[in-house]
Amino acid sequence: MRHLATWTILGLTLTFLIGPFIIIILAGASAGNSLAFPPEGLSLKWYLKVFTIESFRASFALSMALAVFGTLSALILGVPAAYALNRYKLPGAETVRTIVAAPIIVPGIIVGLALLRYVVVPTGVTVTLALFLAHTALVLPYAVRVVSSSMQNLRADMEEAAVLLGATRLQAFSKVVLPNIRGGVLAAFILGFVTSFNQVPVSLFLSGPGVRTLPIDMLAYMEITFDPSVAALSALLAFLSLGIVFAAERLLGFSRYV
Amino acid sequence: MFRNTREGLALVLPAAIFSTLLFLVPVGILLSEAFRPSGSWSLAGYAEFFSEPLNRTVFLRTLKLGLLVAGTAAVIGYAAAFCIVNLGPKSRGRVFGMVVLPLMISPVARTYAWIVILGRTGIVNGAITGLGLSDTPVRLLFTETAVFLGLLQLFLPLMIISLVSAMENIPRDVIPAARVLGASWLAVFFKVILPLTREGLVIGGTLVFTGALTAYITPAILGGSKVLMLETLLYQKVNVSNDFVSASVIAMILIVMSFSANLLLKRIATARS
Amino acid sequence: MKLSLSLLALSCAMGGTAMAADRTLTISVYSFAQDEYKKALYDPFEEICGCDIVVETGNSVERMAKIEANAANPVIDMAVISTQDALSLARKGLIAPLDAASLPNMAKLYDSAKDPNGDGMSVGYTYYASSIVYRSDLVQVDSWGDLLGPDLAGQVALPNITGTQGPLTLMMLGKAMGETGGLAPVISAVGEKADDIVTFYSRSSELVQLMNQQEVIAAPVGRFAWSSFADAPLPFAWAEPAEGQAGGMNVMVMTKGNGNEELAYQFMDYWLSTEVQTRIAEMLVDSPANKEVVVSDEIAANLTYGADVINALNILPAADVVDNREAWVEQWNTEVIR
Numbered sequence: 001m002r003h004l005a006t007w008t009i010l011g012l013t014l015t016f017l018i019g020p021f022i023i024i025i026l027a028g029a030s031a032g033n034s035l036a037f038p039p040e041g042l043s044l045k046w047y048l049k050v051f052t053i054e055s056f057r058a059s060f061a062l063s064m065a066l067a068v069f070g071t072l073s074a075l076i077l078g079v080p081a082a083y084a085l086n087r088y089k090l091p092g093a094e095t096v097r098t099i100v101a102a103p104i105i106v107p108g109i110i111v112g113l114a115l116l117r118y119v120v121v122p123t124g125v126t127v128t129l130a131l132f133l134a135h136t137a138l139v140l141p142y143a144v145r146v147v148s149s150s151m152q153n154l155r156a157d158m159e160e161a162a163v164l165l166g167a168t169r170l171q172a173f174s175k176v177v178l179p180n181i182r183g184g185v186l187a188a189f190i191l192g193f194v195t196s197f198n199q200v201p202v203s204l205f206l207s208g209p210g211v212r213t214l215p216i217d218m219l220a221y222m223e224i225t226f227d228p229s230v231a232a233l234s235a236l237l238a239f240l241s242l243g244i245v246f247a248a249e250r251l252l253g254f255s256r257y258v
Numbered sequence: 259m260f261r262n263t264r265e266g267l268a269l270v271l272p273a274a275i276f277s278t279l280l281f282l283v284p285v286g287i288l289l290s291e292a293f294r295p296s297g298s299w300s301l302a303g304y305a306e307f308f309s310e311p312l313n314r315t316v317f318l319r320t321l322k323l324g325l326l327v328a329g330t331a332a333v334i335g336y337a338a339a340f341c342i343v344n345l346g347p348k349s350r351g352r353v354f355g356m357v358v359l360p361l362m363i364s365p366v367a368r369t370y371a372w373i374v375i376l377g378r379t380g381i382v383n384g385a386i387t388g389l390g391l392s393d394t395p396v397r398l399l400f401t402e403t404a405v406f407l408g409l410l411q412l413f414l415p416l417m418i419i420s421l422v423s424a425m426e427n428i429p430r431d432v433i434p435a436a437r438v439l440g441a442s443w444l445a446v447f448f449k450v451i452l453p454l455t456r457e458g459l460v461i462g463g464t465l466v467f468t469g470a471l472t473a474y475i476t477p478a479i480l481g482g483s484k485v486l487m488l489e490t491l492l493y494q495k496v497n498v499s500n501d502f503v504s505a506s507v508i509a510m511i512l513i514v515m516s517f518s519a520n521l522l523l524k525r526i527a528t529a530r531s
Numbered sequence: 532m533k534l535s536l537s538l539l540a541l542s543c544a545m546g547g548t549a550m551a552a553d554r555t556l557t558i559s560v561y562s563f564a565q566d567e568y569k570k571a572l573y574d575p576f577e578e579i580c581g582c583d584i585v586v587e588t589g590n591s592v593e594r595m596a597k598i599e600a601n602a603a604n605p606v607i608d609m610a611v612i613s614t615q616d617a618l619s620l621a622r623k624g625l626i627a628p629l630d631a632a633s634l635p636n637m638a639k640l641y642d643s644a645k646d647p648n649g650d651g652m653s654v655g656y657t658y659y660a661s662s663i664v665y666r667s668d669l670v671q672v673d674s675w676g677d678l679l680g681p682d683l684a685g686q687v688a689l690p691n692i693t694g695t696q697g698p699l700t701l702m703m704l705g706k707a708m709g710e711t712g713g714l715a716p717v718i719s720a721v722g723e724k725a726d727d728i729v730t731f732y733s734r735s736s737e738l739v740q741l742m743n744q745q746e747v748i749a750a751p752v753g754r755f756a757w758s759s760f761a762d763a764p765l766p767f768a769w770a771e772p773a774e775g776q777a778g779g780m781n782v783m784v785m786t787k788g789n790g791n792e793e794l795a796y797q798f799m800d801y802w803l804s805t806e807v808q809t810r811i812a813e814m815l816v817d818s819p820a821n822k823e824v825v826v827s828d829e830i831a832a833n834l835t836y837g838a839d840v841i842n843a844l845n846i847l848p849a850a851d852v853v854d855n856r857e858a859w860v861e862q863w864n865t866e867v868i869r
Contacts (some may be wrong), residue, residue: 006341009782010353017360018409020371024363027374033762036744037374039379040764056564061539076712077448077492081273088266096274103281103514104465107472107489110509113496114284137280140273149457150423166337177816187423194361201474205596209557209587220562220588222366222736236365246355249418312864376742399746399767400730421746483691483731486868497592499857500692 005153008257021238028232035228046232056233058210059217063197064127066213071143071192072133077136078143079185083177085144086151096170097144104141108201116205127208134202139192144189150184185247194241261476289488289513292506307507313491317460317511320471320488323402326516327409328417328467335462340451342418343425354422361415363514370417372408376480381453404480412476417462424458425451456528463523468516540590556794558596559610561781562588563755569866571810572687574799582794590734591616591695592826596624598786605789606852609799613695614849615856617653622853626652626784633796636803636821641841642821644780647785648849653782657817660835660844661699661777661785664742665749665761667768672749674773675700679720684727687749688741692718692863698856699777700751708776714859722866731867735759742767753779754835757817761833778835778844780820812836 050056076111081100085093103111111134120130135202154177162172203213212220214237222230292303307313342353360368375381376471383395398404428451436446452459477487486494488508495505543680560568565588572742580622587594590610595808598607602625620626628651637645637654644655665672670682678700698714705717721728729747732738735756743763752760760767778823783799785792801807806820817825820836826836835841842858 006344009337010341012414013334013354013414014353017414018356020368020375020411021360021363022583023374024367024373027371032764035370035740036743037375052473061341077276080269084266084269088263088269090263090266090270093270096270099277099282101520102277102285103519105468105472106281106285107474107492107509107512109474109489109493109496110288110505111281111285113505114263114288115280116597118284121281121603133280135385137277140277144273145461146423149420149461149551150427151456152427166529184423187419190358191419193359193787200365201472205594205600206588206589209585215366218364221454222370225563225736228541231367231370234364237361238359242355242359290616310865312868315869373740375746378746379744397729479737483693483733483868484725494693497596499860500596 021235024231025235025239028151028228028235030228033227035231039228049229050233050236052228053221054220055118055212055217055221056214059212060215062131062211063214065105065245066131066135067193067196070132070196071139071189073132073136074139074143074192075147075185078140078188082144082147082151083173086148098187100144101141103137108199109204112202115202127206127211130218131203131206131213134206135196135199138199138202139196142191142195143188144257146185146188149182150181150187154180190244190248193244220258274367285509288502289510291502292370292510303422305508306345307328312486316486316491319485321515323406323409323487324519325471326406326468327413327470328463328519330410331414331417331466332459332463334450335421336412336447337427338418339421342422343428357415357418357422360411365412365473365475369408369410369476372480376404376407392444397421399480400484402481402485405477405485407521408476408480409470409473412473413466416465420458420462420465421455423457424455424461432505460520460523464516464520467519471512471515478489536611539722543840554580554794555585556580556791556798557585557587557606557796559594559607560585561611562593564814567811567814567816571816572807573603575807577796579793579801580797581585584798588698589840599623599737602787605786607786608789608791609783609785611656611781614647614653614780615695615852616848618648618650618849618853620784623837627653627787627792629654629691629785634800634803636805638825639805639821640771640803641820641822641838643841643846645781645854647780652786654799654803655782655820656808657758657781657820657839658835658844659773659779659781659818660754660840661696661751661779662754662772663751663770664757664767665702665770666699666742666745666766667820668766669748672770672772674707674825675703675751677688677772678704678749679724679727683749684724686729686748686749687727688729688732688738689721689839690751691733692859692867694733696735696751696753697731698847698852698859699779699845701859703751703772703774703777703845706845712728714855715862718859718862719866722869725867725869739763751777752865756820757833775843776847778841778846779815779847787831 004038025033026039027037028046029044030036030039030046033041053094055220084090085097090096099128115134119125120127159172159176162176163169167175198215199213200215200219203216205218216232218233293299293301342350345353377383378395383400386392386396422447432450433446437448441449472489474489474493477485477490478493481490488511492505492508495501495508561673568640573586577584593857594752595612595616598620598673617626634654638647641676645766646651647655663675663678664851674799676681678689690700694702701714701717701721704720705714706719708718708720729741730785731791732750734739735752738750738752739756741761742760743765757769783802785795789795803821805823808819809824809826811817812819812824812826812834812854813830815830818836822838826834831837
């Protein structure tokens with residue numbers, strides 16, 4: 001009985017969440033020339049066409065690099081911050097939390113515009129560097145909050161005990177704290193990665209000649225043609241991400257931590 | 259708690275300085291434009307913004323949809339998260355993967371999928387006319403319903419993830435123990451689950467509400483110009499009328515709304531525990 | 532492995548601009564048909580000038596915003612935009628007057644393309660007509676007034692006022708209604724019928740999708756989008772309304788103080804040449820503004836081609852749009868969007 005209820009709830013939720021994804025896969029496999037469901041016949045031509053579009057290759061590489069390095073930098077800044085916010089009595093801790101969380105709350109379009117007008121233009125940094133910095137800042141709140149949340153229920157006395165028993169602070173952190181927040185760090189990485197990878201409004205203004213992130217490139221492509229290749233590309237990207245989650249599960253036992 | 263303040267600050271400051279320089283300063287300058295529409299400091303920009311009926315409508319609509327999406331996401335999120343944490347390790351990983359999956363798909367593509375689903379010849383209308391609920395297709399696209407569905411689908415995973423990672427920290431035996439002691443499910447929820455997951459709810463609620471407020475693509479595509487939200491109005495102000503004063507007024511409103519939501523959620527969460 | 536690949540990609544992306552050839556021309560263009568432009572225009576020009584062309588694409592509002600933001604140190608050397616965008620850039624002092632002597636091919640253009648805004652700041656390179664595309668099996672459209680008529684109630688989309696097509700549609704609606712007092716009464720008329728209009732679209736690709744899904748069965752659109760409809764399996768037709776077709780022009784402009792004027796002029800003149808204009812027309816990308824271009828009847832049928840067609844277009848002066856847009860949007864927001 002409880003089993004049934006559990007799976008009904010999960011089934012409905014997952015249908016709502018995944019259904020559009022199935023539709024996108026099938027719409028991308030259409031033999032026709034426009035996005036439709038059910039598709040007008042099946043064919044892989046749009047999936048193949050994606051690989052022939054040169055700008056998608058360049059923008060994919062850029063988005064991938066931004067997502068990986070932006071998220072890593074955010075974790076390098078964010079994990080120590082999350083740790084300190086939970087373990088130290090700091091004056092103005094709440095202020096720091098708010099400052100770090102700010103990027104989530106500010107509408108992306110304003111952020112992109114502000115960075116273009118008051119950072120890129122006056123300092124002359126390249127658009128690519130500006131994108132990297134912007135994406136790091138965007139992911140930082142997720143890094144701090146998710147890691148924070150997984151640290152919150154971790155008892156501090158274990159770590160204190162380790163220190164009392166002669167471990168250095170660094171040892172206590174790496175032997176006691178880190179193994180327990182690994183799930184949180186991984187979740188933060190995945191969350192940060194997708195946030196960065198799919199980010200639209202901030203990157204809208206931060207693109208220069210020849211430099212453009214993948215979602216912006218997709219939007220631009222869709223602005224002129226409405227063939228199913230964008231659906232096909234989205235499906236391919238989702239499979240790629242699925243592969244990453246699967247690998248995380250396989251290699252690190254993702255589900256044990258989340 | 260460690261009391262070595264200097265050490266703590268050394269850990270926290272890099273993140274804080276980074277965010278300040280790259281976010282607070284440039285955004286602050288931009289936002290300040292709303293307070294000096296004609297060179298001198300004043301609130302005239304705000305007064306003017308709220309004097310227009312359309313702007314008020316858009317403001318209220320954004321607030322309503324944001325609350326609706328966050329509320330619905332919380333209800334579904336608790337149910338789904340509770341189911342997920344009680345699964346065996348294997349299926350738990352799989353289900354969790356499927357919850358994360360939509361986040362991997364570009365919001366651009368997910369939104370376009372809804373056009374196909376909600377259109378006149380789409381699945382939903384097929385079901386409605388097929389079941390004889392209506393003779394003619396119902397207009398679903400370019401309505402608040404379409405925007406609501408699109409936003410919910412976009413942000414529900416964030417709520418589920420936040421709640422799952424909060425719930426996994428509830429000691430395994432607490433809920434059965436409460437049940438054995440005669441607590442109803444409702445009591446268990448409010449006395450045990452909610453207090454122990456409040457951090458997750460605050461994070462999830464803030465993420466979903468803020469996400470719904472500041473999403474651009476979904477209202478732009480599913481609502482179009484007939485169902486304007488603050489973010490689409492903002493885009494119009496920046497890109498069409500080059501009206502940076504109104505744009506920064508809207509940005510300020512959105513920021514204030516998000517912060518208030520965050521504070522309110524924290525207050526509610528603490529009050530109940 | 533993945534990490535090192537990404538690292539490589541990032542370093543390439545960051546080094547990309549630095550490694551460009553000595554002479555580089557940076558242009559800002561509409562995003563459509565880039566493959567065709569590359570073949571017909573960019574590649575041959577790179578061959579001639581021995582330089583590199585860097586192309587920035589995007590919709591015009593974003594491109595305009597970026598030109599404005601980078602005004603102090605222009606990234607873009609030349610841009611192609613609409614006449615009204617050219618006028619607003621000119622008024623903001625962001626573009627430079629064009630030197631006719633540097634553009635010998637200008638003499639071959641139709642007169643209205645030589646200096647569309649009368650300020651010497653832009654030159655037209657293509658014309659387009661705007662009319663109504665409709666489902667010929669479901670409805671018949673003979674007048675712009677039909678857009679607000681009972682046959683199309685609940686099944687029609689109009690272009691949003693914020694785009695180029697919006698004001699054109701309103702102008703033609705006004706003509707059909709016999710209005711001569713500007714667009715204000717027309718906006719009010721649209722406002723009264725707002726519930727009958729499915730949506731106000733802002734991108735023509737969006738409209739292609741809506742028409743293919745039968746969400747709408749008629750809508751005004753620019754001729755440049757016609758090929759997307761002509762290829763579709765459904766019976767779409769291009770209306771010949773009693774009031775005639777609306778029309779517009781896209782122009783080239785030179786950013787002020789970009790330091791690359793010589794190369795930019797060379798490129799602009801090449802684009803206006805009979806050779807290039809013919810190639811682009813034959814690919815059905817842009818209708819020619821060069822009157823020496825000769826194409827087959829079959830090609831011509833898909834373009835806005837020839838002196839007769841071009842002279843009959845109802846063109847809305849750019850100054851009208853720039854001067855009134857803010858008021859129109861405000862009235863539109865109050866009476867139509869509500």
